[in-house]
Amino acid sequence: MIQYILQYLHSNVTPGEAGNLFWEVVYALLIFAGISVGVIFMNWFERKVMAHMQVRIGPMRVGPHGLLQPIADALKLIIKEDLMPANADKIVFWFAPVCVVMTAFCGFIVVPFGRTHAITDMNIGILFMLGVSSLGVLGVIMAGWASNSHYPLMGSLRSGAQMVSYEIAMSMTVVSAVMMTSMATGTGTLSMIGIVQAQMQQHTWFAFSFFPVGITALGVFSIAMVAETNRAPFDLPEAESELVAGFLTEYSGFRWSLFFLAEYASMMAVSAIATTLWLGGWLHPFPNLLSGKIWDTAFSLVPGMTFLALAVLCLFYYVRMPRIRAMRADALGLAGFGGVLGMIGVVMLLPGVRERIQDIYWFTLKAGFFMYLYIWYRTTFPRYRFDQLMKIGWKVLLPISIGVVILTALIGVRQELLALVWR
Amino acid sequence: MSDNQFYDSLDELEPGHSTFLDSNELVLNMGPQHPSTHGVLRVILKLDGEKVNDLECVIGYLHRGIEKIAENRTWAQFGPFVDRLDYTAAVSNSLGYCLAVEKLLGVEVPKRAQYLRVILTELCRLASHQVWLGTHVLDIGAVTPLFYAFRDREDILNVFEKYCGARLTTHAFRIGGCRYDAYAGFAQEILHICDDLGPKIDEYRDLITGNRIWLQRTKNVGYISAEDCIAFGITGPVLRASAIQWDLRKKQPYSSYEDFEFDIPIGTAGDTFDRYVVRVEEMRQSIRIIRQAVEGLMEGPIIARVPKVIKPPVGEVYVSIEAPKGELGFFLVSDGTAQPYRVRVRPPSFINLQALTKMAKGSLVADVVAIIGTLDIVLGEVDR
Secondary structure, three states: OHHHHHHHHOOOOOHHHHOOHHHHHHHHHHHHHHHHHHHHHHHHHHHHHHHHHOOOOOOOOOOHHHOOHHHHHHHHHHHOOOOOOOOOOHHHHHHHHHHHHHHHHHHHHOOOOOOOOOOOOOOOHHHHHHHHHHHHHHHHHHHHHHOOOHHHHHHHHHHHHHHHHHHHHHHHHHHHHHHHOHHHHOOOOOOHHHHHHHHHHOOOOOOOOOOOHHHHHHHHHHHHHHHHOOOOOOOHHHOHHHHOOHHHOOOOHHHHHHHHHHHHHHHHHHHHHHHHHHOOOOOOOOOOOOOOHHHHHHHHHHHHHHHHHHHHHHHHHHHHOOOOHHHHHHHHHHHHHHHHHHHHHHHHHOOOHHHHHHHHHHHHHHHHHHHHHHHHHHHHOOOOOHHHHHHHHHHHHHHHHHHHHHHHHHHHOHHHHHHHHHO | OOHHHHHHHHHOOOOOOOOHHHOOOEEEEEOOOOOOOOOOOEEEEEEEOOEEEEEEEEOOOOOOOHHHHHOOOOOOOOHHHHOOOOOOOHHHHHHHHHHHHHHHHOOOOOHHHHHHHHHHHHHHHHHHHHHHHHHHHHHOOOOHHHHHHHHHHHHHHHHHHHHHOOOOOOOOEEOOEEOOOOOOOHHHHHHHHHHHHHHHHHHHHHHHOOOHHHHHHHOOOOOOOHHHHHHHOOOOHHHHHOOOOOOHHHHOOOOOHHHOOOOOOOOOOOOHHHHHHHHHHHHHHHHHHHHHHHHOOOOOOOEOOOOOOOOOOOEEEEEEEEEOOEEEEEEEEEOOOOOEEEEEEEOHHHHHHOHHHHHHOOOEHHHHHHHHHHHOOOHHHHHO
């Protein structure tokens, strides 16, 4: 038994490939917990970033710099009364949030946080991911229908139309990236891990290959993914100023928090797709130029150093905190948080751990860039109108993405084409 | 009328455009509790999908009977009540009422008081437009400008607080002049605000005006022609955005407005975007007026000699001023006693709100929200 557990640690594949059930379960639990913590952190981070962009300071009261605010909010939501409208379709109303959360988390089965850090390596990984994430719209429509109310109905209809139309442009750009994987080896792959490995073999991120095709595809994808996840400026299904709260209007308490969880989880899922397909997944920056023993060691030290730096920051602010009784719990909390971060940092510096951990770090950093963009959009842009949204989806993004696919194909077979012309 | 009767009467309205596959129309009740009806406006929409086939405004949820209250108060006692009409521009209301009573009494207000009134009223116009800007842009989905606008409004409210102790419902003026003189450092503080606000308006412009989404959401939305404006009796920025140069401060100068140099910004297209441009430009003109008034502020008395108990001669009078939202008029009837016989307010918001049906019919749900925002209504004034 113990040998069964330990022997996986020496393999270089995902638990799914190794067929190791124990580690599959452990990974699934870790990813579930990690995404939930990520959602909590994103909630705090979004409020803080938005606040500072809007000349406010954001949550400051619950925990040092409001760090515990999302946890307090979650507790509040859980203990709230669970309201269900009298005329609602009870079963569908109950199932809608479950459906949304399930589909949002299912996609993470194939997300490669590192060469070995995925539950499994499916040979149709990206297709699975797109398929599962598009099922989420089902839950939204169910929520709107079951609420038996006008605002949710309109919100869910908008959502259905929006998600379906942006899915096409999104999938087209994914096709372009998948086609690029065949450049070095001659055989393409749909596997998420395979796509990253192809980028490693071709010594480039797909965002920069076939310039400007790759970067255009990433651009189209990063617009479509905002619409796909119903976020500003495409947040029409829950447009606050028009539809009160859209399909969420009748939901409250724990059910509402499930929708919230699913929204952020699906944001992370599409960010993960974008990272994997165009930004080299778990690869550290410039894997082709800066390789070799010294560089590898240097890059593997970065995650631990980051955590240590955060710990130092926390302790610095702990020292600067006023020594008064009212702030004592806050100060101790901040120092404790810094201590925990520091310990994680030290563990991450251990040889053996750091080589494996650094993949997760680079992946999270790149996906975090997209998450930051989400916040940035939300503070900057007004909301699109429904017809304008459809126009962008069908008349702008779709033609561009089809063009991207055709161009990728033409550039991909350019040598054969040139040979034809010369002959 | 009960709600059922109301919906029945809606069905008798013209059917509008033929619907897709003859699907039923959806009657959507927006308000009185809704995030973007600016208070307690209720709009009943008849929708074909996203398209608005018909809509009906229901008002009166904030009716407090202010005009009736006046008949049981003395002329001076009614002063604070007018602040509660358009509560984002309380100083303007106060000015309108005081001017009307002064005309009834035949009192000449001292020059210094007139200049003080101009300064505070224009500051109030700035504050009112900042509330409008923040909430209007918020309705269209941009969150950030709201905080910028309210941050800058704070400086103006601080001036009001220092001047008369109140920030929102100020009761700044008294019949015959002003109750308080300018406090020490008044001129410097206001000139400082004027210097500051110009760059801040540029900041709003950078954030909003050139934004593609903003342009798409506001251009050709909520169009109203000049003829329709006149037919509805619409005044203020909404009228000026439809290319009619009508501003009571220029056309019928009151309170020494003839002393100041300023332009009347007008639009051309009569759509939501032009109304936005006109209001933002008006803020710059207000800064110009304030600067001239502060620099020209002379010494002298701040209130005319008015008897303790005001008993105007028998008669009636109508005085109107250019409030931030349009022509704010007061029609007063005196029967020679210490109490008004009748006070009638001509509220710009109420009259401008009539255009909502005309502007929003045939547009989309999202446009209705934008149009309510662009009309710049305050329900306290609509319902009174």
